[in-house]
Amino acid sequence: GLGDVYKRQYLMLMENQDEIQIIGEIDENNVRVMYNNNLYIITREENEEGMTVKISKDTMEIVEPDDINDWVYRIEDNNTVTILGYRGDDTEIVIPNYINSKPVKRIEPKYQDGAGLWGTGSKYSFVDSNKCTAYGYGWKNTTITKIVVSEGIEELGNRVFWGMCGLTEIKLPNSLKKIEVAAFGYMFPSTPCIINIPINVTEVENSIFGDSSTVLSSNLIINVEAEEIPAQWNQNWTGGVGENEIKINLGVK
Numbered sequence: 001g002l003g004d005v006y007k008r009q010y011l012m013l014m015e016n017q018d019e020i021q022i023i024g025e026i027d028e029n030n031v032r033v034m035y036n037n038n039l040y041i042i043t044r045e046e047n048e049e050g051m052t053v054k055i056s057k058d059t060m061e062i063v064e065p066d067d068i069n070d071w072v073y074r075i076e077d078n079n080t081v082t083i084l085g086y087r088g089d090d091t092e093i094v095i096p097n098y099i100n101s102k103p104v105k106r107i108e109p110k111y112q113d114g115a116g117l118w119g120t121g122s123k124y125s126f127v128d129s130n131k132c133t134a135y136g137y138g139w140k141n142t143t144i145t146k147i148v149v150s151e152g153i154e155e156l157g158n159r160v161f162w163g164m165c166g167l168t169e170i171k172l173p174n175s176l177k178k179i180e181v182a183a184f185g186y187m188f189p190s191t192p193c194i195i196n197i198p199i200n201v202t203e204v205e206n207s208i209f210g211d212s213s214t215v216l217s218s219n220l221i222i223n224v225e226a227e228e229i230p231a232q233w234n235q236n237w238t239g240g241v242g243e244n245e246i247k248i249n250l251g252v253k
Helices: 002-014
Strands: 021-027 030-035 038-047 050-057 071-075 081-086 092-095 102-107 110-112 123-125 133-135 138-140 146-149 169-171 193-197 220-224 246-250
Touching: 081 092
Parallel strands: 081 102, 092 146, 123 138, 146 169, 169 193, 193 220, 220 246
Antiparallel strands: 021 030, 030 038, 038 050, 071 081, 110 123, 133 138
């Protein structure tokens, strides 16, 4: 039965602990691990008889870049990856959740100069600045129309999608937990742009859209999956932006 399947899988992993890579905690009772290029979920359950541990095959798709040179990234001390930018030519991009067999956990824009060199200058950009124009604290891009953030990524850094004015959709994963300041700042889409904030997002910092002086388009549509704004979110998460500037819908996936 299913119990025997769990037992065999669990014993198999326990016999090969040195080869197990912990990918990340899903919640307090579920951990995602990789073994032999397969993903598994280890689940802890407590009941009257004590604690049991189950293991099952994970259905999360591993998304690796078609061309590693399209991405600027940093490998962290804990062996995870932070993606710093995109320098490819696609107008619809899928941000990978694995690079060089390491899990991507965070997206964080990097300073760029005007020649597309990351790490210098004073303006943020997720996209190669050669494809942008100077725009406030960052660079403005109108060529990217859609961004899909792959499942498994947990954090969007400060000003990550700053100035992405050509977008019609940003698709965020259920694994996302944190959105930092001005992540969607200086976005002036000329056509409706939909951003769905999943229910597992527990930390949202202040002014994720910039502030009321930097958001002038009612084409920005924010669908929040939660029925009400979570108490853990910063009370000023919208930055004082009014309904005439963006549309916020609650209880919408």
